[in-house]
Amino acid sequence: MADALKIVVLNRLADRHVTAIKNVIPEAEIVISDEEHAVEHMPDTNILVTWGTFDARPLYLQAPNLQWIHALSAGVEGLLFPEIRSSEIVLTNSKGIHGIPVSEHVFAMILSFTRGLNVFLRQQDRKNWARRTPTEEVHEKTIAIVGLGSIGREIAKKAKGFGLHVVATKRTLTTEIFVDKLYPADQLPEMLAIADFVVVALPLLDETKEMFQLDLFNAMKKSAYFFNIARGSLVKEADLITALREGIIKGAGLDVFEEEPLPENSPLWEMPNVIITPHIAAFSPLYLDRAVKMFADNLTRFVQNRELLNVVDKTKGY
Numbered sequence: 024m025a026d027a028l029k030i031v032v033l034n035r036l037a038d039r040h041v042t043a044i045k046n047v048i049p050e051a052e053i054v055i056s057d058e059e060h061a062v063e064h065m066p067d068t069n070i071l072v073t074w075g076t077f078d079a080r081p082l083y084l085q086a087p088n089l090q091w092i093h094a095l096s097a098g099v100e101g102l103l104f105p106e107i108r109s110s111e112i113v114l115t116n117s118k119g120i121h122g123i124p125v126s127e128h129v130f131a132m133i134l135s136f137t138r139g140l141n142v143f144l145r146q147q148d149r150k151n152w153a154r155r156t157p158t159e160e161v162h163e164k165t166i167a168i169v170g171l172g173s174i175g176r177e178i179a180k181k182a183k184g185f186g187l188h189v190v191a192t193k194r195t196l197t198t199e200i201f202v203d204k205l206y207p208a209d210q211l212p213e214m215l216a217i218a219d220f221v222v223v224a225l226p227l228l229d230e231t232k233e234m235f236q237l238d239l240f241n242a243m244k245k246s247a248y249f250f251n252i253a254r255g256s257l258v259k260e261a262d263l264i265t266a267l268r269e270g271i272i273k274g275a276g277l278d279v280f281e282e283e284p285l286p287e288n289s290p291l292w293e294m295p296n297v298i299i300t301p302h303i304a305a306f307s308p309l310y311l312d313r314a315v316k317m318f319a320d321n322l323t324r325f326v327q328n329r330e331l332l333n334v335v336d337k338t339k340g341y
Contacts, residue, residue, distance in 0.1 A: 122177030
């Protein structure tokens with residue numbers, strides 16, 4: 024099987040990435056393609072490597088020999104079309120490689136608020152030397168992580184380094200070394216009520232879409248900050264805007280939005296208590312190195328007929 028494998032990758036790869044894959048299967052045919060031209064390669068493709076937001080259905084329908092789809096991202100919402108859900112094709116993702124850059128991004132936003140950098144940078148643009156902006160410490164405050172997966176754990180680990188009290192929600196309550204208290208999902212409002220910083224790190228599923236609405240913002244402290252580095256559709260954006268305008272919460276750091284790019288007429292752009300980044304929390308010069316290493320490790324398992332890592336439950340969506 025190994026010498027007949029054809030792998031189509033819908034992303035540019037450096038020579039070192041191709042080499043890492045070739046080291047597993049020297050005889051494999053590796054095709055680096057874009058979305059427009061990939062379809063011509065699909066009839067004899069065995070493995071498709073793409074992004075989880077990409078709608079792969081048109082390619083799937085032209086790929087009778089496809090055995091495995093690997094997502095370079097953690098989210099796979101674009102790959103869960105009906106045909107793939109009912110098929111025997113294995114779907115894996117790159118869960119576990121995002122924790123370092125995303126957790127650093129979260130704390131960049133948290134510290135920007137607590138040290139007043141969101142205000143001071145605007146003052147710098149105006150050459151305004153004003154020292155009236157209040158500053159805070161994160162030490163001994165409480166951070167609530169909604170969804171304790173691999174990213175959530177890395178956020179919790181860093182939070183402990185800053186002296187924060189860490190609480191989190193998780194489907195299955197387990198012992199977590201960096202978490203002081205775990206809450207079941209049905210106790211989310213109780214957890215939010217004690218938090219100074221709320222970080223959303225959930226996958227986007229049918230049951231999590233627009234989870235954060237006005238009732239949950241009302242459950243938070245008026246002094247709390249809200250951070251979303253997961254998916255924009257986890258939040259009902261109009262309710263978040265209301266919460267920010269009316270002082271229901273103090274501020275928000277947002278990397279993801281319901282519509283991307285964020286429309287120019289969105290009120291969020293003009294809000295002084297909002298930090299906006301353009302869906303880049305996971306960006307890192309090491310991202311593809313980590314993603315390709317994960318794929319190559321799984322490719323070794325694939326050719327050895329061993330169980331793959333990060334297999335997505337296609338009924339659950341993660």
